[in-house]
Amino acid sequence: MAYSKTGDSSVLQLVERSVPEPAAGEVRVRVVVSGVNPTDWKARAGSQTGRPTPFPEVVPDQDGAGVIDALGDGVSGFEVGDRVWVFLAAHERPTGTAQEFTVLPTARVVHLPDAASFALGASLGVPAMTAHRALTVHEDGPTHLAPGALDGRTVLVAGGAGAVGHAAIQLARWSGARVITTVSSPEKAALATAAGAHHVVNYRADDPAKAIRAIAPDGVDQVVEVSPARNAELNSRVIANHGSIAVYATDGGAEMTLDVRRHFALNVRYQFLLLYTVGDTALATAAADIVRALDDGALPVGEHAGLPLTRFPLERAAEAHDAVEAGTVGKVLIDVAPDAGVATA
Template structure:
């Protein structure tokens, strides 16, 4: 089978197309014929490592956490999956040497999820890290809910910082599906159009508007939940727009790794800051996210593509290095790798 692999960290040029033997699934494993692989910032950052030329965590690493395809074989003791099932997968390469940038991937069954029949493989490969991060960000408020679904966020006002990004896009969709009123901040009219297409009720361009004033005009009593991509930049803004008992879910450090807060103001508002990293949230949180996200997909609540506000940029497997470079360069939308030769046809 064809795979993309690297043995030392560094720029995308360390990624090489190789031929490898097909691996049989062990007990508790599922082998998936990968149709589409999704690329996230975490993928190129893991490949780049702390410095070029250092040994990879395994003798050979196949990158990429997310993907979608068809079950090809199941290992001993696996229930709930059969050959031919359409699936999406997550954290394929977490603490493991092989991810989804290959024609066949063997994963623990717990990281494989049924893909609803109406969903294309390009959608399945776009879930994983972004959608599961968004789910966690929306389910850590002190008053709940811990699960998402229609009505779960009724009456809540949610602010999504950076609504044109992959996590922001999923957060807008999941929040709206769960009944919240959704506000998002963006940096350009083009990104405003994407956030609106994703389903945001209100869009604030923080480069041309007084963001706090605009948000307060929409939510005079304040915002209940913030999905935060840039805590260093937005600490002062959040302090001005949060409602009493508001929460801020921080999932990234865009704009810097240090933040300054007005302690007295946050005291007075009983604010909760929740930092989250998908890789260490625990199996229960991952399982809950996978189940709720699959329900949302079945309901048609998580579409991707231009019309849904998440443009797709696609590369064939042999151009995986270019796909990594595109994500590192900040390509708007979702970058995908068509692993199967007929991926474009199979994904539709």
């Protein structure tokens, strides 16, 4: 599936191309499942319909999972037949995962444990790595997540029913934190609870600051924030001394107002993060920790685990992009290979 100009999902066309060969330091992956993120449809839409694309032809989607079927010169640590998940496949490159075969540098390819489904592998990437970064920017660390790494900390996850929020709940709980999350409906509360949140606050039904303070009288140590403009006042009322607020999106507006004196008094850190520019060290750290979490079974997906999966075949990739743009709850996947299956573990 590819596009050669920006616009709505109709610019996506199913095309036939020769199978690419990996260059030195690259591997070729037979994609089984492709994962769709908001940045995928936003990149395809561009700033204006009809604008030129960064490459003559672009295959979308940053995340995916599949099997290595060819190695470039000098590749070590991977073998043909290895199950893998991939991330940032289309970042500064023309070929993402919405295709049968994709070629990637090994730095963007990670081993997928045998117990993890391809659907799970394709659900990692942008959401899980963003969540990892948000949980590791506090001034007192840790830089790695693992069981016990967040012992004694209280983490507030804004929007716990979203893909990043879901991963943040799972990673924070796996690392030992007490997890509070905010949601907008009872249905989303059920999903956040299934993901592992200890406490769920419906901000439309409750006074969220009062509810959070009742749970954490001394305040929350870390906030994983999707909507900084909308939640700035709430965060200022619940953040603990030396607390950090990690912002990974601008839902609700790109500008916010802060009470400077209140944040001065509490030594609050605001940390803005964009996965595409955090750097190779942060990406490699996240990938390694996520694999450890996978080995521990800490990152399940599917409605039973708080992240419903909505799936489309490759020829309906445009519908998958539309579903993400429309705000479909959970994770939207594209089944590329016929053996994609329906496993959600």
